[in-house]
Amino acid sequence: MEQPIRKKGILIANLGTPDKPEKKEVRAFLKRFLGDSRVIDTPRWLWLPLLHGIILNTRPKKSALLYKEIWREAGSPLLIYTKAQAELLQNLVPNQVVxxxxxxxxxDIPSVLAEMEAEGVTDLTVIPxxxxxxxxxxxxxxDSIAKYYLNSQKIPTLHFVSDYSDNPLYIQLVASQIKEALKEHEIDQLLFSYHGIPVSYVEKGDDYPIKCQQTTKAVMQLVGDIPYIxxxxxxxxxxxxLTPATDATLKALPSKGIKRVMVITPGFVSDCLETIEEIESENYGYFMENGGIEFHYIHPFNEDPRFAELxxxxxxxxQSNEIEKESL
Structure with a gap:
């Protein structure tokens, strides 16, 4: 009996961004983001009054000003680059729905899943x-994927890539970025900056810092013997x-004789507020104000076609792993 032909699809997913760099839109974005119990693992009875009573009435205005500093004519850098990454990937897999x-x-994820369902996708790979x-x-x-299909009558064959912190191609790509930058700049130290999470999450079982350490170690094995933190x-x-904190570290390095640094953020695949404003502007300022001489920032992959290949x-x-399982 012939097996039915599967229509494959690939969904890449990122965190998100306000629709506009304005207080109203930023508030709507923060409401969804900070309202997720995965992001803020605090009892709802304690957190939600604080979120709606204080944070959403004070933070959006400040955040909107920061978003305006990085905003581009085509919109948020995160949205621009994520869209570009999807287009590059689509060109590489023309027979799949990307x-x-x-x-x-x-x-949002539910809307896009509905679109892919309407296009007849029966084999879906999700890559955060x-x-x-x-x-x-x-x-x-x-959670979003599971919730969407919770009461569905038809569920596609699902593949979920949960981590690629030590994937050889990813490691090679990060290492190549560093090597290319080192050809142009002499530095005293290389700094890997990852987005932090509360220590309490790690105590409950989140092994995120271990993943970050795996990435750093594997990258440095390819980069070679240079000082890093x-x-x-x-x-x-x-x-x-989690510590050490990026900002505190950059403030202290010049006093230790480390005045030429190179910073890379391997946890980000696209430029966003946390890279452009926080690293390239705010933390650059901290370093230079405290005696730094040179600060070089290696941007994320953005529109690099090598990331689409990854x-x-x-x-x-x-997809191949699933086929192998079915043949057993």
Whole structure:
């Protein structure tokens, strides 16, 4: 008996961005983002009054000003680059349906899944654009996928890439970025900055810092023997977060004789507020104000076609694994 022909699809998913760099749109985005219990793992009875009573009435105005600084004519850098990555991937797999979606903004995951369902996709590979797994990011995307299909009559064959922190192609790509930059700049130290998470999440079982360490170690094995340090950025709220902190580290390095640094953010595959404003502007300022001489930032993959090749490989490997299982 002939097997039915499967129509394959690939969904790449990122965190999201406000629709506009305005207070109203930023508030709507933060409401969805900070309202996710995966992101803020605090009892709802305690967190939601604080979120709606204070944070959503104060933070949107400040955040909107920051978004305006990085906004481009075509929109948010994160949206621009995620869309470009989907287009590059589509060109590499013309026989598959490729789409992108956001966890907390448009196009949202349920809407895009509905579109792919309408196009007849029966074999779906989901690739979160977070190389290092965390409950705060990757697991949230998994939740959205599971929720969408919870009461569905038809569910496609699903493949989910949960982590590629030590994938050889990913490691080679990050290492090549560093090597290319080192050809042009002499530095005292290389700094890996990853997005931080609260320590309490790690204590509950999130192995995110282990994933970050795996990436750093594997990359440095290819880069070679140069001084480096691993830090965490983007702390939010009063709780204890992973350390050392990127900002505190950059403020202190010049006093230790480290005045020429190169910074890379391997956890981000596209430029966004946390890379352009926080690293390239804010933390650059901290370093230079405290005696730094040179600050070089290596941007994420953005529109690099090599990243699309990596995503294609991840998808094809997942799809091939399923075929192998069925043949056993």
């Amino acid at each position: 789409r992108f979606a956001m966890s907390y903004s448009h196009p 654009l977070y190389p290092q797994y965390s409950t705060t990011t990757t697991a949230s995307i998994y 691993e830090t965490y950025q983007s702390k939010f709220g009063p709780s204890e977060w 995503v294609k490989t991840l998808a094809v490997e997942q």
